[in-house]
Amino acid sequence: MIYRETGTFITSYLEDRKLFPIPFDKWAMAVFMLFMVFVVPFIASDYWLAAHLIPILAYGTAALGLNLLTGMTGQLSLGTAGFMCFGAFFTFNIMLRSPEWMNLPLAMMLAGSVTGVIGIIFGLPSIRIKGFYLLVSTLAAQYFALWFFRSYPYFLNYATATVTLPDHHFDFYGIGDVFGVDMASFEAKYLMSLGVVSALALFAKNLMRSATGRNFMAVRDMDIAASVIGIPVIRTKMLAFFVSCFYCGVGGALFCYAYLQVLGIRTFEMNRSFEILFMAIIGGLGSIAGSFYGTVLVYEFPILFSWAGDYLFGGAFDTAVVDNVAKITYGILIIALLIREPGGLAALWATAKQKLRTWPFPH
């Protein structure tokens, strides 16, 4: 009843290829996006923007990047944080060292492309090795990134360990002054992140519906069979590494610029790679929306838990107890979720959607 499909007839091939075949979906998405763009920046406090929405967008981009590689193309990777590190450092250096006309979104795209090329280099072993062995070789990217930026302080502009990212990097040809908006405010950063992430997500969605996306999935399902039917396996794998690392690079840049406002090496340590891998797995491998569901769950759960602990018990337990209980609960939740629904939150949502489509008649 909620998803009313009656009366929706597909009469042409073009209509069949629509992004949202169900009109309700289309309207719901439009309303959601309008709400995120026109309402959220005005009602959300700095805390909500700075500590929730912006990091979710940044993490989500990286999780989406990993998902394109691991979920869509079946190439396991543990180098995510390393690629984010490349993206963030290159963005900073492009902004720092290029003339006035450079702007941040463009710099992020350029840095993402360079990261993509680096991704191809680290993806080369995937031609010969698979699965866990590839996981280990992508780990090299993680350690290489940290070693590289530690060894060449040029990229950190000779600072000790962290650089504060200056506000004037957010300037977009003085457009902020015209409208009287502070481009370095959280509202502006949020909108910039939202714009970048929406564009990237839309691109990913369309990529997956194209011949390239089908090649990705063919390689994931069985690369020998794929090569037999004429899919260029090596090129597909390299392309997957490029696209994935592009996303991770942009995610890293957003993470530093929009969220932390500082650039440092320690931000991109090993555990960040695992965190993003969990986001992709919990959200649902092979699902674009799932990357964001997973991000929301993994990022928000500990905060929600500690907030609930404070609110319900008013500080009766010290933070150590709350923190440890949150970790235990989180672990149990993940195990339960993955046993009940290995497809992650995206599969859970698909099931719910199917139920809603037929409700109230189950058959």
Added chain:
Amino acid sequence: MKTKLWITGLAMATAMSATAPVMAEGEVYIPMPVYRVGPYATGGTGYFGGIIDYYTLMNMTEGGVGGMKIIWNECETNYNDQKGVECYHRQKEFQGKQALFFDPLSVGISTSLVAQGRKDKIAIIAVNHGRTEGQRGDVFPYYFMPGINTYDEHSIITAYIGELEGGMENLAGKKIVLLFHGSTYGREAVEFTHMLCEKHNCSSEAIEVPHPGNEQTSQWLKIRRSKPDYVVLRGWGVMNPVAMQTGVRMGFPISNLIGNIWSNDDGDVKPAGSSANGYQAITTHPTGRVAKVIDEIVAKLYDQGQGDLEDKSRIGSNYWNLGVMAGVIHLEAVRVAQARFGADVNSAQVRWGFENLNLDTARLTELGANGLVPEIKTNCMDHVGGHQAKFMRWVYAETKWEVASDWIDGDVELSQAIIDAKAENAIENEGITPRDCNDPAQRDDFDV
């Protein structure tokens, strides 16, 4: 049945939430970004425990600070930069009250917040550590490192090594290794260590221990190969006892291992057992029950079954004493601000308080903190204010530290040059417009 349970839970939650405290007038709010879990919990529980105990004592005996009750809430950071930033945004306002300042006890977190603190007009405090160029109050008006900064710390350590060698001229030809924690904090000293050795004609080498540092065999093998005369330990948390044990096992004399300001807690040396006997470390404050205020905390809190430390034997330990010292500095800044602006101060006014601290012996005696807190006098150009420290030596048999040196001054001349260069770099690259500290109007304006 399931539904019933659910409803009961909801009802309980609603009932409990009704008891949440409501902020009254006459209160000041100070956030407490603690870390009670993880590899650095010794530091976190000791330091924040000391602060909380001092605040509690003040609430009990003086009704707070300047007649305003002190309230605080905790947020667990895990000593993780990203979580610390989240905590800052969560805690910068609480029940309609603005945070007076933010003291996360982490170079990483405090450095991440330098620009944001200035935007929000909330001072970021980093006692005895921090981003060293933050000493320049004209460039970083909302950043404070009361006590000593990293450069002071390492020049004092070098001076002490000179003292052990019987004079600074004997440092020539000696080799010093800096064994540092692989973090923003650890890295802060690398460049300056090389500069110090250049000045005194010794050779230096910096070796990194990756976070958290519970395995250091390869680093110590490297140290053994390069045969240094001294190793300066710039550790943190679990890295410290592991360094002492591994070093001793590799045959390095413990008396030549000199600890820095975050490698000097009882919790660092006790796990190392007998290996730590004779280990020396720098400190700005003595350990033990050395001041009136500590006796008061013990009598009025711990003897009554209150107090924040779970393990009473940690009363008087280095980090806990540092916490009490930080509490004294915090509230003194609030009092200084209250003396000028009245009892209900805001965070920008407290910033002015931190900039005009004058903790001399007379004032410290008044506060009952003489013997614990070193003399600190800050101003617009100097957000550090102490610049001196002592050394202590661990006596394993008596499980206590003994004082090993008199007050030693930092090499302010050498550090000022590099601080100025870094501050200039920040002005250029971070788009900061510095104040003019010689202009009385700009100097005395609290709202910058």
